[in-house]
Amino acid sequence: MRVVFLGTTGYHPNDRRHTLAVLLPEVGVLLDAGTGLFRLPRYLQTSQLDILLSHAHLDHVVGLTYLLGMVHRRPLEAIRVHAQEAKLQAIEEHLFSELLFPVRPPLTMCPLPPAELPLPQGGTARWFPLEHPGGAVGYRLRWPQGELAYVTDTTATPEAPYLEAIRGVELLIHECYFPDHEAELARRTGHSHTSAVARLAAEAEVGQLVLVHMDPGSEAEDPIDLNRARRIFPATTLAHDELELSLGSG
Numbered sequence: 001m002r003v004v005f006l007g008t009t010g011y012h013p014n015d016r017r018h019t020l021a022v023l024l025p026e027v028g029v030l031l032d033a034g035t036g037l038f039r040l041p042r043y044l045q046t047s048q049l050d051i052l053l054s055h056a057h058l059d060h061v062v063g064l065t066y067l068l069g070m071v072h073r074r075p076l077e078a079i080r081v082h083a084q085e086a087k088l089q090a091i092e093e094h095l096f097s098e099l100l101f102p103v104r105p106p107l108t109m110c111p112l113p114p115a116e117l118p119l120p121q122g123g124t125a126r127w128f129p130l131e132h133p134g135g136a137v138g139y140r141l142r143w144p145q146g147e148l149a150y151v152t153d154t155t156a157t158p159e160a161p162y163l164e165a166i167r168g169v170e171l172l173i174h175e176c177y178f179p180d181h182e183a184e185l186a187r188r189t190g191h192s193h194t195s196a197v198a199r200l201a202a203e204a205e206v207g208q209l210v211l212v213h214m215d216p217g218s219e220a221e222d223p224i225d226l227n228r229a230r231r232i233f234p235a236t237t238l239a240h241d242e243l244e245l246s247l248g249s250g
């Protein structure tokens with residue numbers, strides 16, 4: 001089962017990266033809808049799309065507006081947007097205000113159910129709350145082929161309240177906005193720094209850790225000191241745009 005990183009940074013795009021969007025092309029599931037969403041048509045293999053939003057900050061939702069042009073060129077049977085109800089309302093009221101964007105794309109807004117969210121091809125998603133200004137949610141997604149967790153935006157600690165929710169997943173995709181010397185800034189802004197994310201991954205006994213949502217203000221190829229993370233949790237990768245991974249048997 002393929003995982004394709006359409007966009008990997010937070011806040012705003014830079015010359016290397018677009019903002020977050022992670023696609024499971026074979027099942028038609030997209031995690032967040034940042035500017036990287038413009039790459040969706042290159043990879044999507046299904047006629048339906050389920051978009052799971054962590055929250056409604058602009059770097060995670062602006063790509064929803066790009067869907068209008070995409071479905072004009074290649075109609076989809078359904079596009080469902082899953083998020084907490086208040087976030088969906090904010091998107092309807094603000095992002096799809098005629099003053100900001102002329103025509104609402106054909107989306108179905110689906111507030112997250114209290115328990116499990118069923119997904120195509122026998123998949124399920126469980127969500128859990130994350131501490132972040134305005135609130136966010138993380139997801140644990142499971143298919144017979146493999147299991148992953150997606151956690152952004154929040155402040156990682158080895159005792160994070162969502163530790164049990166991510167325990168033992170094969171792949172943990174986690175935000176890492178700041179390097180260690182900006183740990184205090186990470187705490188103040190509701191983001192994570194390198195060592196804390198690596199320690200959390202070790203504590204949760206995940207198979208591998210992929211870091212996303214780095215500070216786009218740093219144009220360095222490695223803005224968060226990957227080697228420091230690897231000394232704590234060796235199976236760590238720094239995501240780059242259009243990185244592809246394989247989950248489970250393939």
Ligand SMILES: [Zn+2]
Pocket residue numbers: 010011057059060153213
């Ligand atoms: Zn963000």
Ligand SMILES: [Zn+2]
Pocket residue numbers: 055057132153
């Ligand atoms: Zn945010």
